Amino acid sequence: MRDFSQDHRWLSINTATVRQQHGRDWPLLDILDACARLEIRAVSPWRDQVHAAGLKETARTIKAHGLELSGYCRGGMFTTADDAGFRAALDDNRRAVDEACELGAPCLVLVVGGLPGALQGRAAHKDIGAARQQVTDGIAALLPYAVERRMPLAIEPLHPMFAADRACINTMEQALDVCDLLDPQRSGALGVAVDVFHTWWDPKLEAQIARAGRERLLAFHVCDWRIETRDLLNDRGMMGDGVIDLRRIRGWVEAQGFDGHSEVEIFSTRDWWQRDGETTLRTCIERHRACV
Amino acid sequence: MRDFSQDHRWLSINTATVRQQHGRDWPLLDILDACARLEIRAVSPWRDQVHAAGLKETARTIKAHGLELSGYCRGGMFTTADDAGFRAALDDNRRAVDEACELGAPCLVLVVGGLPGALQGRAAHKDIGAARQQVTDGIAALLPYAVERRMPLAIEPLHPMFAADRACINTMEQALDVCDLLDPQRSGALGVAVDVFHTWWDPKLEAQIARAGRERLLAFHVCDWRIETRDLLNDRGMMGDGVIDLRRIRGWVEAQGFDGHSEVEIFSTRDWWQRDGETTLRTCIERHRACV
Numbered sequence: 386m387r388d389f390s391q392d393h394r395w396l397s398i399n400t401a402t403v404r405q406q407h408g409r410d411w412p413l414l415d416i417l418d419a420c421a422r423l424e425i426r427a428v429s430p431w432r433d434q435v436h437a438a439g440l441k442e443t444a445r446t447i448k449a450h451g452l453e454l455s456g457y458c459r460g461g462m463f464t465t466a467d468d469a470g471f472r473a474a475l476d477d478n479r480r481a482v483d484e485a486c487e488l489g490a491p492c493l494v495l496v497v498g499g500l501p502g503a504l505q506g507r508a509a510h511k512d513i514g515a516a517r518q519q520v521t522d523g524i525a526a527l528l529p530y531a532v533e534r535r536m537p538l539a540i541e542p543l544h545p546m547f548a549a550d551r552a553c554i555n556t557m558e559q560a561l562d563v564c565d566l567l568d569p570q571r572s573g574a575l576g577v578a579v580d581v582f583h584t585w586w587d588p589k590l591e592a593q594i595a596r597a598g599r600e601r602l603l604a605f606h607v608c609d610w611r612i613e614t615r616d617l618l619n620d621r622g623m624m625g626d627g628v629i630d631l632r633r634i635r636g637w638v639e640a641q642g643f644d645g646h647s648e649v650e651i652f653s654t655r656d657w658w659q660r661d662g663e664t665t666l667r668t669c670i671e672r673h674r675a676c677v
Numbered sequence: 678m679r680d681f682s683q684d685h686r687w688l689s690i691n692t693a694t695v696r697q698q699h700g701r702d703w704p705l706l707d708i709l710d711a712c713a714r715l716e717i718r719a720v721s722p723w724r725d726q727v728h729a730a731g732l733k734e735t736a737r738t739i740k741a742h743g744l745e746l747s748g749y750c751r752g753g754m755f756t757t758a759d760d761a762g763f764r765a766a767l768d769d770n771r772r773a774v775d776e777a778c779e780l781g782a783p784c785l786v787l788v789v790g791g792l793p794g795a796l797q798g799r800a801a802h803k804d805i806g807a808a809r810q811q812v813t814d815g816i817a818a819l820l821p822y823a824v825e826r827r828m829p830l831a832i833e834p835l836h837p838m839f840a841a842d843r844a845c846i847n848t849m850e851q852a853l854d855v856c857d858l859l860d861p862q863r864s865g866a867l868g869v870a871v872d873v874f875h876t877w878w879d880p881k882l883e884a885q886i887a888r889a890g891r892e893r894l895l896a897f898h899v900c901d902w903r904i905e906t907r908d909l910l911n912d913r914g915m916m917g918d919g920v921i922d923l924r925r926i927r928g929w930v931e932a933q934g935f936d937g938h939s940e941v942e943i944f945s946t947r948d949w950w951q952r953d954g955e956t957t958l959r960t961c962i963e964r965h966r967a968c969v
Contacts, residue, residue: 500920503904511922517880546838548878549904549920559880586840588809588851612795612841614909628792628841630803 386632386639389647389677396673397427397455398666399606399650400434406662413438414446419663421450423670427646429456429604430488432481444488455646456539456578456604457481457490463523464498464516464553466509471523474498478527482536491645492539492603493531494578495524496552503550516553524575525567532574539603540564541578544586546617557584557593564601576601579638580650582608582621585629591637599642607631607677608651619654623668625676635677647677678924678931681939681969688965689719689747690958691898691942692726698954705730706738711955713742715962719938721748721896722780724773736780747938748831748870748896749773749782755815756790756808756845758801763815766790770819774828783937784831784895785823786870787816788844795842808845816867817859824866831895832856833870836878838909849876849885856893868893871930872942874900874913877921883929891934899923899969900943911946915960917968927969939969 389395400416413434420428428447435443447454460481465471485493497520500508524538531538540560543552554560560577568575577597584590594602609627614620624631635647649669651657657665681687692708705726712720720739727735739746752773757763777785789812792800816830823830832852835844846852852869860867869889876882886894901919906912916923927939941961943949949957 503920506904508904508920511920513878513922544837545878546836546906546909549902553878555878556880586805586837586845586847588848610841612798612800614838617838617906617909628795628800628803630805 386636387644390674393424393670393673394426395647396425396670397429397646397648398425398669399429399458399648401431401458402649402651402657402669403662403665404431404434405658406660406665408659411662413443416662417446417450417452419666420452423663423666425666425670427453427455429454429458429648429650431458432484435484435488440484440487447488453646454488454490455648456492456494457485457488459494459496460527460538461495461552462498463520464501465519466501470501471519474523475526479530482527482531482534485536486534490536492537492576492578494539494541494604496541496543497523497554499548499550499553508549513548513553520553521563521566524563528567528575537573537603538575539578540575541580542583544583556587556589557597558589561593561596561601571598571600573600576603578604578606580606581629581631581634582606582610585610585634590634594637594641597641602638602641602643604648605635605638605643605645606648606650608649616654619652621651621653623651623657624649624672631677647673649673678928679936682966685716685962685965686718687939688717688962689721689938689940690717690961691721691750691940693723693750694941694943694949694961695954695957696723696726697950698952698957700951703954705735708954709738709742709744711958713744715955715958717958717962719745719747721746721750721940721942723750724776727776727780732776732779739780745938746780746782747940748784748786749777749780751786751788752830753787753844754790755812756793757811758793762793763811766815767818770815771822774819774823774826777828778826782828784829784868784870786831786833786896788833788835789815789846791840791842791845800841805840805845812845813855813858816855820859820867829865829895830867831870832867833872834875836875848879848881849889850881853885853888853893863890863892865892868895870896870898872898873921873923873926874898874902877902877926882926886929886933889933894930894933894935896940897927897930897935897937898940898942900941908946911944913943913945915943915949916941916964923969939965941965
């Protein structure tokens with residue numbers, strides 16, 4: 386297992402972690418500058434932040450700072466109420482693949498979608514089995530394009546508390562079943578993003594990480610689970626402030642040969658997004674060394 | 678599949694559903710009176726409510742009204758930081774078995790506990806695997822007493838969002854693995870309580886309900902999952918106000934021969950606990966007929 390205690394060369398910052406500071410948006414290019422100043426070597430930007438900053442300008446800034454990417458967040462959202470919506474989702478995902486290529490990302494992370502319409506407040510139906518089938522169909526339809534552009538797709542199983550509105554793939558086992566179905570040859574074109582927030586509770590996590598193996602472990606995200614989680618979406622904890630046995634899980638991932646970045650992804654309306662962004666980045670560095 | 682649309686003979690009220698009205702405690706004996714007035718035939722009381730009302734007085738009122746029980750909530754909480762705590766937990770569980778017998782419950786529901794100390798705000802450790810082993814040990818230690826008293830134990834898998842603080846058994850598969858281990862002969866002494874709030878998202882739910890079979894399906898709890906869930910614990914929806922395909926899941930349970938009550942269990946600080954209790958009970962009846 387790698388020793389993280391001496392430096393932060395394996396740390397990546399998911400830019401959602403400092404999406405806001407003092408409760409206001411922190412522009413992506415400023416985030417990238419701050420990361421470079423702190424000798425953070427990798428980031429994973431969110432699409433809306435990239436669009437706001439401009440794709441070309443973002444790519445140029447990343448290159449100028451010599452930053453690597455640990456992923457691009459995010460494609461997915463395949464579940465729609467009608468065929469026109471499904472086609473539009475696929476088009477949008479192809480654009481996300483293109484952007485990931487332009488930015489030099491190692492994978493496009495997929496948050497696959499929940500019940501159609503639920504994220505907008507009204508579900509078109511309650512058939513989660515049908516939503517899951519639509520997700521499989523969507524990934525199947527996107528995969529040839531991603532293969533052509535050589536952009537691996539990383540399915541991110543989301544915590545079951547997001548099954549209704551964000552992602553109906555909720556366990557590693559389920560994500561890997563889709564991988565087995567669509568990429569049985571384990572080509573590396575399709576895999577998973579393991580986020581400890583979403584998966585730490587899973588009694589089958591160790592076994593499913595082993596099942597995934599190196600070819601399918603495309604990203605590793607860390608944060609922590611606060612005992613008192615005050616909001617389902619935006620109350621993630623800083624590493625060390627919760628109950629997740631981070632080192633144990635990283636050990637399982639590295640036992641499969643994973644040698645990529647440990648990407649910090651924290652959504653925190655009440656806490657971290659209220660602080661100074663650079664202070665948050667410094668805390669990420671400290672905790673990466675002490676707790677991950 | 679049974680027809681619920683004509684009457685509410687199969688409805689049970691978990692008394693937590695009307696634990697409060699107008700934001701204040703509604704005493705259990707008053708709840709029981711109201712249920713009887715509305716021709717509700719079954720209830721499932723919570724232990725703290727029973728203790729407040731008095732065990733003997735509660736048993737007498739239940740008998741006087743001719744009410745049945747669909748369960749007794751709850752035993753469990755086996756995870757402790759030390760042996761003395763574990764022994765105290767077992768003693769308390771034996772008392773819960775005794776109370777369930779006195780009240781004439783068909784099963785004692787077990788909420789097994791999360792990381793020791795977490796519910797009190799500080800986890801003694803982060804080893805969820807060890808917590809799970811302690812739960813298995815606790816149920817194994819309790820089972821002979823429950824068998825002697827002829828009180829079936831119903832393990833309730835809780836939603837993964839409660840893995841830290843309330844229950845580290847989070848899927849039907851996991852609960853049934855414990856049943857297989859401790860009661861391989863499927864004697865009926867150990868089974869599961871299937872609550873749709875905790876399990877609706879599970880891609881393996883149908884298969885695991887079939888695996889459970891009639892002998893192990895000891896209770897069936899309903900409510901709904903609100904798309905906008907504002908609080909992890911106390912924001913459950915009334916049947917029909919969320920996205921759970923209740924009838925489909927009831928169909929799976931009944932396909933195994935389950936013919937018990939459909940127990941409404943809603944924790945709702947902001948909504949239903951603020952209303953008039955009898956109005957809430959009437960709504961339960963309506964929705965039981967229309968949506969379950």
